[in-house]
Amino acid sequence: MTMKTLRVALLTSTLLAGAAQAADVTLTIESWRNDDLTIWQDKIIPAFEAANPGIKVVFAPSAPAEYNAVLNSKLDAGSAGDLITCRPFDASLELFTKGKLADLTDLPGMANFSSVAKSGWSTDDGKQTFCVPMASVIHGFIYNKDAFKALGIEVPTTEAEFFAALDKIKADGTYIPMAMGTNDQWEAATMGYNNIGPNYWKGEEGRLALIAGTQKLTDPQWVAPFAQLAKWKDYLGDGFEAQTYPDSQNLFTLGRAAIYPAGSWEISGFRTQAGFEMGAFPPPVAAAGDTCYISDHTDIGIGLNAASANAEAGKTFLNWVASPEFAKLYANALPGFFPLSNEPVALEDPLAQEFMSWRTKCQSSIRSTYQILSRGTPNLENETWNASAAVIKGTETPEAAAARLQEGLASWYEPQK
Known part of the structure; x- marks a missing residue:
């Protein structure tokens, strides 16, 4: 070459x-x-x-x-x-x-x-x-199937059944009825208010009406979830006020609590830590036959x-x-x-699969505070954390919390003025 x-x-x-x-x-x-x-x-x-x-x-x-x-x-x-x-x-x-x-x-x-x-x-x-x-991510409640079986509790579908189950767990005394604390505040809003809330404000209908200014946070459908949260206080166990998010996770996965107000992101972690079978149910509706709504x-x-x-x-x-x-x-x-x-x-x-199956029978919505409504000061998302925790602790009434949030939103958001 x-x-x-x-x-x-x-x-x-x-x-x-x-x-x-x-x-x-x-x-x-x-x-x-x-x-x-x-x-x-x-x-x-x-x-x-x-x-x-x-x-x-x-x-x-x-x-x-x-x-x-x-x-x-x-x-x-x-x-x-x-x-x-x-x-x-x-x-x-x-x-x-x-x-x-x-x-x-x-x-x-x-x-x-x-x-x-x-x-x-x-x-x-x-x-x-x-x-x-x-x-x-989808919100609802994860529960200890062993606890429910031992106490003869059926999975609740209505609010009356939900609180009857909590009463039964509390009366038995083996388990804390529900694992959630208020120390970190965000869980009270995310796994509390925005978990159960869509059933009251009818998901997207209410959320979009709030953005449009045709509904207010002081309307009954927006105060009602706070009223339910106020009832949770009796079922969260001693010292819940100082209980952190990791504390709540541990209480549930160690088998000490029967129900965990949840985000679906917990599934992988709970799978590796919990030694019992778990189930899940969507936020219970007011009455049998009502349309259910989920935070998806x-x-x-x-x-x-x-x-x-x-x-x-x-x-x-x-x-x-x-x-x-x-x-x-x-x-x-x-x-x-x-x-x-x-x-x-x-x-x-x-x-x-249980969480995702709710999409076929419930209407999907997203967290009420995330789109548009938290761009100003005071920030509605962060204020809802504080209000939800205060209502659960009993330091603020549902009506006062709603009025405070509405006043803050109206101070900067034109459609709510």
């Missing part, structure tokens, strides 16, 4: 290698879910790459508490990944309005989601969507960095995230985080 032929051969092989590398696009995902790293690496990414040769994916999470600040810095510096894991509502909406997230309204996969599913990642008027919904709260989505150099490959990935294949993979890898797509998904974990 002459030197000239060798040079041509080397040049040709270099060009061919360059072409092969050019065909491979690498997408980087920004996320706060660092606890999901192995699930993405071992299950989700291999499934996508097998179906999409030429596109590689790297999952590169940050610490949850630092995610917003780290992500904003990277976006401003132009060093952020192609795909951005989206928290619901205002944080992601702000990124979209600043031009940091691409408009995904016309992404074909978006047809797989309802307006409620997309609400966490849509503009206030619902006309533009900027993240593909990945999962929601949009929790996590994924969008496209508007500055990504790999936008087409990114959209290919996002359309896959919108598919039934992804929904099944994600929901079974993370029991308690439920698909938001319209396509039904069978879950392997029976407790997770």
Whole structure:
């Protein structure tokens, strides 16, 4: 081989290698879910790459508490990944309005989601969507099946049955009726007020009316959940005022409490810690035959960095995230985080399946304070934490708590003035 032929051969092989590398696009995902790293690496990414040769994916999470600040810095510096894991509502909406997230309204996969599913990642008027919904968390009550069996308690479906069950557990004395404390405040609102509340304000009907200003927090349907919370005090055990969120988790998983007001995210942790069989029931309705409503709260989505150099490959990935294949993979890898797509998904974990089955018989809504109503000061979400805890402790009446929240909201939110 002459030197000239060798040079041509080397040049040709270099060009061919360059072409092969050019065909491979690498997408980087920004996320706060660092606890999901192995699930993405071992299950989700291999499934996508097998179906999409030429596109590689790297999952590169940050610490949850630092995610917003780290992500904003990277976006401003132009060093952020192609795909951005989206928290619901205002944080992601702000990124979209600043031009940091691409408009995904016309992404074909978006047809797989309802307006409620997309609400966490849509503009206030619902006309533009900027993240593909990945999962929601559902609220209800997890219970100790052994305790219920020992005490002869049927799963309650109405409020009367719920309180009768609590009375029976309390009278027996073997178990604390319900594991929840008020020390950290947020549980009182999240697993209390916004858990049982949708049955009173009729889910989306009431939530949207509050945003529109046609209902007020002092209306009966918004005061009623506080009235129920005030009755919980007698069933939470001694010292509940100083009881932290981890304390409540431990009381339940150690078998010392019979019922746990819950978010479905507890399922995986409880599975590893509880030595008894668990069941779940949705928030009981006022009377048999009433329509039931559940808090099926949009929790996590994924969008496209508007500055990504790999936008087409990114959209290919996002359309896959919108598919039934992804929904099944994600929901079974993370029991308690439920698909938001319209396509039904069978879950392997029976407790997770029980939570998700409520969607077929109850109306889904999201937490009342999360969209639009916590943008001002005082912040309605944080104020609801405080009010819910105060009502349970008995330091504030349901009516006074509702009046305080309404006054705070009306002080800055024009439709409520």
